[in-house]
Amino acid sequence: MSYIAIIPAAGLGSRMGYGKNKVFIELKGKSIIERTVGLFEEDANCTGIYLAVREDEAALMEEKLSAYPKVKGVFAGGRERQDSIYNVLKEIPESDHVFIHDGARPFASPKLLNEVYEAVITHKAVICGVKVKDTIKRVDGPTVAETLKREELLITHTPQAFDYRLIMKAHENARRRGLAVTDDSSMVETLGESVHIVESDYNNIKITTREDLVIAESIIAGRGESK
Numbered sequence: 001m002s003y004i005a006i007i008p009a010a011g012l013g014s015r016m017g018y019g020k021n022k023v024f025i026e027l028k029g030k031s032i033i034e035r036t037v038g039l040f041e042e043d044a045n046c047t048g049i050y051l052a053v054r055e056d057e058a059a060l061m062e063e064k065l066s067a068y069p070k071v072k073g074v075f076a077g078g079r080e081r082q083d084s085i086y087n088v089l090k091e092i093p094e095s096d097h098v099f100i101h102d103g104a105r106p107f108a109s110p111k112l113l114n115e116v117y118e119a120v121i122t123h124k125a126v127i128c129g130v131k132v133k134d135t136i137k138r139v140d141g142p143t144v145a146e147t148l149k150r151e152e153l154l155i156t157h158t159p160q161a162f163d164y165r166l167i168m169k170a171h172e173n174a175r176r177r178g179l180a181v182t183d184d185s186s187m188v189e190t191l192g193e194s195v196h197i198v199e200s201d202y203n204n205i206k207i208t209t210r211e212d213l214v215i216a217e218s219i220i221a222g223r224g225e226s227k
């Protein structure tokens with residue numbers, strides 16, 4: 001048993017305001033995308049890594065990732081994250097399990113990858129996430145519509161892992177129905193399938209805005225990483 005990893009890295013990084021794709025930002029001498037790919041390169045259960053990239057960045061990406069032998073394919077991304085993942089899904093060899101992990105999430109721990117992998121062997125769809133620390137309210141413009149029950153909420157992270165056929169079916173169904181979603185599990189939920197939850201950790205951030213870079217530097221410093 002093993003899995004294939006799909007890494008969407010074809011975003012614009014517009015919320016980062018870096019002027020180019022944020023996955024190329026270097027953190028202590030190593031780009032975000034190299035750090036993310038490195039997680040799967042090191043995971044013995046992962047047999048291949050496939051990325052979605054922006055067409056104009058394909059050459060740069062291939063050069064950056066030349067030191068990672070598990071990278072087996074780099075495909076053109078699409079308009080939305082969901083399209084990028086579908087573009088890769090339809091190109092990869094059929095396998096038992098697929099992990100989908102944001103290119104911009106470089107701190108997923110080996111323990112988390114292992115727990116998600118163990119879970120996907122018995123459950124066909126697995127996500128990970130952490131408990132909400134703040135009180136979350138649903139709003140209607142400038143007015144509170146409802147205060148949600150915190151114990152029923154989960155901050156969702158990646159990796160999300162799936163039975164290959166199930167995630168393919170979920171993406172195809174979403175495309176047919178014109179569903180636009182921000183994570184892959186939502187498409188599986190639409191099929192009425194149950195989705196298992198594994199606990200993630202608060203270091204597994206998605207680097208989205210400038211302040212996330214400060215957090216990222218501090219996570220790296222806390223690990224005492226040598227260059």
Ligand SMILES: Nc1ccn([C@@H]2O[C@H](COP(=O)(O)OP(=O)(O)OP(=O)(O)O)[C@@H](O)[C@H]2O)c(=O)n1
Nearest residue numbers: 008009010011012013014015079080081103104
């Ligand atoms: N069309 C897209 C959009 C996003 N992504 C990838 O999906 C991951 C999560 O998306 P997000 O953090 O939103 O990245 P961006 O879309 O780059 O950021 P923004 O929304 O601020 O432009 C990132 O690794 C990003 O590269 C992708 O492959 N294809």
Ligand SMILES: O=P(O)(O)OC[C@@H](O)[C@@H](O)[C@@H](O)CO
Nearest residue numbers: 081102156157158182183206
């Ligand atoms: O910020 P975006 O909506 O582009 O992407 C969000 C997704 O990456 C996100 O939903 C998963 O990482 C799970 O949280």
